[in-house]
Amino acid sequence: MPADVHDTANGHDAHIRQPPATLRRILRETGPGLVLAASVVGSGELIATTGLGAQAGYAVLWLIIVSCGIKVALQLILGRYAVATGQTSLQFLNDVPGPRLGARWIVWMYVLMTLFTFFQQGAMLGGVAMVLNLVVPQVSVPAFAAITAVVTIGLLRVEGYGPLEKISAIMMVLLTVTTLASVGLLQATPYAHSPADLLEGLRLRIPLGGLATALAVFGITGIGTSELVYYPYWCLEKGYARAAGPPEESPGWLSRARGWIHVMNIDALISMSVYTTLTLAFYILGASVLHARGEVPEGMAMVSTLSRMYTEVLGPGAFYVFLAGAFFALFSTLYVSIAANARVLADYSEIMQWSRPENRPTLIRWLVMLMPVSHLLLFVMFQAPLWMVVVGGIAQVIMLPVLAGATVYLRYGKLDRRLAPGRVLDVLVWVSAITILAVAAYGLVLRGAGG
Numbered sequence: 001m002p003a004d005v006h007d008t009a010n011g012h013d014a015h016i017r018q019p020p021a022t023l024r025r026i027l028r029e030t031g032p033g034l035v036l037a038a039s040v041v042g043s044g045e046l047i048a049t050t051g052l053g054a055q056a057g058y059a060v061l062w063l064i065i066v067s068c069g070i071k072v073a074l075q076l077i078l079g080r081y082a083v084a085t086g087q088t089s090l091q092f093l094n095d096v097p098g099p100r101l102g103a104r105w106i107v108w109m110y111v112l113m114t115l116f117t118f119f120q121q122g123a124m125l126g127g128v129a130m131v132l133n134l135v136v137p138q139v140s141v142p143a144f145a146a147i148t149a150v151v152t153i154g155l156l157r158v159e160g161y162g163p164l165e166k167i168s169a170i171m172m173v174l175l176t177v178t179t180l181a182s183v184g185l186l187q188a189t190p191y192a193h194s195p196a197d198l199l200e201g202l203r204l205r206i207p208l209g210g211l212a213t214a215l216a217v218f219g220i221t222g223i224g225t226s227e228l229v230y231y232p233y234w235c236l237e238k239g240y241a242r243a244a245g246p247p248e249e250s251p252g253w254l255s256r257a258r259g260w261i262h263v264m265n266i267d268a269l270i271s272m273s274v275y276t277t278l279t280l281a282f283y284i285l286g287a288s289v290l291h292a293r294g295e296v297p298e299g300m301a302m303v304s305t306l307s308r309m310y311t312e313v314l315g316p317g318a319f320y321v322f323l324a325g326a327f328f329a330l331f332s333t334l335y336v337s338i339a340a341n342a343r344v345l346a347d348y349s350e351i352m353q354w355s356r357p358e359n360r361p362t363l364i365r366w367l368v369m370l371m372p373v374s375h376l377l378l379f380v381m382f383q384a385p386l387w388m389v390v391v392g393g394i395a396q397v398i399m400l401p402v403l404a405g406a407t408v409y410l411r412y413g414k415l416d417r418r419l420a421p422g423r424v425l426d427v428l429v430w431v432s433a434i435t436i437l438a439v440a441a442y443g444l445v446l447r448g449a450g451g
Contacts, residue, residue, distance in 0.1 A: 017243040019259025029263050031165045032079075032234035033271025038168035039336035040227055040275040041175060041329050049279055051386050053286025054295060058193075061201025064283050068222035068276040070435050071400075072268060073428035074407045075223050075231055077421070079264045081410050082232035084257055084419050086241040089229040090347040095414060096406045102352040106406055110229065111348055113399040114341060117226055118371070120392030121337055122378035123385035125149060127330040130385075131323050134307060145379055148331070149372040156339055156368035159361065161237035164339055171332040172274060178325035179281045185318050191289045201287070222275065225396040225403055230340040231268070240264055247416065254418055261419065282329075334375075342367035401440045404433040 020026045052060060081092055090107055098105045129144035136144075155167065186192060223231075235241070244257040295305055307322050342364045349355040355363055382388055411421075411429060421429075 015239065015242040016245040016256070019243070019256060019263055026263050026266055029238075030267040030270060031169075032231060032238050032240075032264075033267040033269075034172055034274070035165055035168045035234045035336055036223070036227055036231050036268075037271045037274045037278075038172055038332040039230060039340060040223060040271075041172075041278045041333065049283045050286035050290070053283045053288075054290035056287070057291040058197045058201035058287045059203075059205060061198065061280075061283065061287070062204055064279055065202075065276070066435075068272065068279055070432050071223040071228065072272050073425060073432045074404055075228055075268050076265060076425060077407050077411050077415075077429055078228060078232050079235050079268060080261050080419060080421065081415055082235050083240045083244060083261050083264055084416050085247060086236065087232075088236060088343075088347050089232045090344060090351060092232075092410060092414070093229075093406055094351055096409055103348065106402060107348065107351060109399060109402060110225075111345070113225065113395045114344065116395035117337075117341075117392040118374055119378055119382075119388040121334055121371070122375040122382070123388035123392075124330045124334040124337075125152075125372070125375045126379035126383065126385050126388075128327060128334065129379075130304070131327045131330070134304060134323060135320075142380055145376055148334075149376045152331075152335060152338060152372045153369050155335060156342075157365065159365070161234070164336070165238075168332060168336060171328045171335075175325060175328035175332065176274065176278060178321055178328065179278055182318070182322050182325055183281045183284055185321070186285070186288055191292060193284055193288050197287075222272075222279065224393075225399045226337070226340070228403060228407075229344065230336075233340060233343050235264055235267075257419060278329075338368055338371050338375075341371060397440060401433075401437045404436045408433050 020029055049064065078089065082088070085092065090103075090110070093106050093110065094104045096104055096106050101108065125145055125148055126141070128148045129141045132144040132148070133139060133141045139147075240260045240263065244260045245253050247253065247257075290305070307319055307326075345367055346355070346360050346363045349363060350357060350360070378388070379385075408429065411426075420426075
């Protein structure tokens, strides 16, 4: 059962609240966006985005910006629908027309994609272990990976949305400080970037050699398919839909729903500004140093390749600044992604009628124990973080246009007309959906032609 199910008595919901009216109070009600940002800034940014910068230099800086901004319109529609209905992502995706085998076809597709993203999370687990191994080389990477899995399980056993939001916020603050410090320190070296470099990166082009990674980056950076599905869960657990109350015809409900949707919109835009800034910072690190040196981070040497630029150029102090940023980027995403996937898979189990709503907390507790173990096994088996990220990223790219189409359907076929967005957001939804479809089709055609 969703965390936002309404506890009503005699037609009254004790959790119903009027939305905040001032910016200060609105900001106090934000939080889901920070949790989302913690899951966004991880493997895509540290591994795939930095790897793309190493391959292509500044050439596809524009793609990073587009990838971070183009999908926010879809996020706003999915969040709006969750606040309006109190439904989780998988519940409203299960309303999309099409074949059904226990669950709708699109739910099956998403769950299959989720299994492929376990490769990404295995890469993040391994990346955390590599960072720790650089600090304490006497302990092997596999041993640190096992320790990371155990610590992750321990943190996720602390139940509830509140601790998740607090831990995510702390990690995002520390990540922002360390990452921006890393970029700033490079400006005092021969690897400093100039305004001309940044302008060159805004030209619309993709080097042929970087197509596969570029497509994966488009799927992962910014809001990936997974994060689009995660966001409504965090909005529900924060209590936006519960505060608005069960949908009804009254003017009071309509006013509350619009007010809490406004809070959700601001929350989403704050998260976009955070993860876009951090994603650009990681890309610039790869383009500034690794591209110039002809080094591409891959395999077990990924983190050491990334960190070597600090030891050789700025000394051990900056080296540890980078390692701290890498740790928070990878671990925050691992932590939040497992928490989110546990909720999604528990939801799926209920849709398939394999479990009952009252068993949901128990099932989530088991999932947050089992998933880190599966990620550990994948990392130990393959030990190729960049490849593992690309595998998960391509799965998200394939699923992304399907989810975009479902979002358009929900907007025009299911959303309460009284809560329809304004014309600007409607236009952006279509731009987002068409762009996503075009990028996916371009990638398929070029791959089919051997490009």
